[in-house]
Amino acid sequence: MMSKRTPWVTTKTxxxxxxxxxxxxxxxAVADGQITPExxxxxxxxxxxxxxxxxxRLSQEQKAQVTRIFYEMAxxxxxxxxxxxxxxx
Amino acid sequence: MQQRxxxxxxxxxxxxxxxxxxxxxxxxxxxxxxxxxxKHLVIQGYxxxxxxxxxGNAVALTVEVKILGxxxxxxxxxxxxxxxxWVVAGVGVLSLFLLPLLFTAAxxxxxxxQLDRRIWDVIESNLPxxxxxxxxxxxxxxxxxxxxxxxxxxxPATGEIYSTRFFEQMTSWQQAMADGIIEFSEIEQQNSxxxxxxxxxxxxxxxxxxxxxxxxxxxxxxxxxMQSAALVKILTESPP
Numbered sequence: 001m002m003s004k005r006t007p008w009v010t011t012k013t014x015x016x017x018x019x020x021x022x023x024x025x026x027x028x029a030v031a032d033g034q035i036t037p038e039x040x041x042x043x044x045x046x047x048x049x050x051x052x053x054x055x056x057r058l059s060q061e062q063k064a065q066v067t068r069i070f071y072e073m074a075x076x077x078x079x080x081x082x083x084x085x086x087x088x089x
Numbered sequence: 090m091q092q093r094x095x096x097x098x099x100x101x102x103x104x105x106x107x108x109x110x111x112x113x114x115x116x117x118x119x120x121x122x123x124x125x126x127x128k129h130l131v132i133q134g135y136x137x138x139x140x141x142x143x144x145g146n147a148v149a150l151t152v153e154v155k156i157l158g159x160x161x162x163x164x165x166x167x168x169x170x171x172x173x174x175w176v177v178a179g180v181g182v183l184s185l186f187l188l189p190l191l192f193t194a195a196x197x198x199x200x201x202x203q204l205d206r207r208i209w210d211v212i213e214s215n216l217p218x219x220x221x222x223x224x225x226x227x228x229x230x231x232x233x234x235x236x237x238x239x240x241x242x243x244x245p246a247t248g249e250i251y252s253t254r255f256f257e258q259m260t261s262w263q264q265a266m267a268d269g270i271i272e273f274s275e276i277e278q279q280n281s282x283x284x285x286x287x288x289x290x291x292x293x294x295x296x297x298x299x300x301x302x303x304x305x306x307x308x309x310x311x312x313x314x315m316q317s318a319a320l321v322k323i324l325t326e327s328p329p
Contacts, residue, residue: 005299005300007288008291008299008302008303009284020313022307026314029311040315044312047305057298057301062290062294065286069287069306071259072259072261072279073313075262075279078262079275079279
């Protein structure tokens with residue numbers, strides 16, 4: 001039977017940024033126009049809790065794939081951050 | 090490490106080394122200068138800046154001048170053991186804000202890139218005007234970098250996510266940073282890599298795990314967006 005699930009990415013053009021804008025937690029965090037350290041901490045805890053939930057449900061191979069994605073996502077974010085700081089320097 | 094080679098009649102490595110020593114001293118760096126057995130000139134600068142204290146490390150900026158002939162030199166600018174000296178307990182001021190590690194790591198990378206850029210300016214302004222940059226290439230890299238990183242997601246000591254701490258060891262990061270500047274095309278390329286990896290993974294997952302991981306990626310994107318926003322705010326309000 002064909003799955004009706006929504007693909008993670010539907011376009012090759014900056015889907016991570018699009019995904020960010022669509023997230024309720026992001027909309028909530030920026031609603032007052034500023035991000036507080038407490039909001040960042042809570043979001044980090046939320047991500048860690050989700051990861052701990054999903055980790056045991058992956059095969060070793062899948063976990064390795066996710067691990068690589070995390071590393072490459074970290075590079076992606078660092079690139080974006082660095083470009084932001086270049087623009088602000 | 091960044092490496093550039095220059096060629097010009099009248100190129101004087103020793104004068105370049107002296108100029109670098111002078112620049113370090115003028116900017117309050119503890120400075121060392123020595124010649125290796127291979128006759129390479131090595132200039133090192135140390136400084137305990139506030140932002141380095143915040144990051145929990147003291148970087149040793151090293152410039153090595155290799156003499157390749159009477160009119161040709163290769164210069165290497167090294168960041169020292171930037172990541173290796175990372176000490177979570179030393180995060181200091183920023184730890185008061187309880188920000189995850191990538192925030193400060195990216196800030197450190199930015200600071201380092203600014204410093205690298207200034208050093209290259211010093212180098213190139215102290216070469217003969219006829220000097221030509223003949224080669225510009227990053228250090229050889231291997232695909233092994235990602236493979237040698239931890240496969241666990243969490244640091245058992247701190248509970249933090251490992252991936253944020255090792256991004257500077259990734260081949261993709263090193264390649265993009267080889268010239269000290271992140272171009273938009275490099276970000277797009279990295280984005281495409283992430284997309285491809287995600288697409289390769291999702292076809293292997295059942296619907297339930299697919300949905301859970303989709304939530305993880307979404308919330309991770311939010312976390313990263315928050316970190317970037319916080320970084321820009323701090324840099325804007327109180328630049329280092």
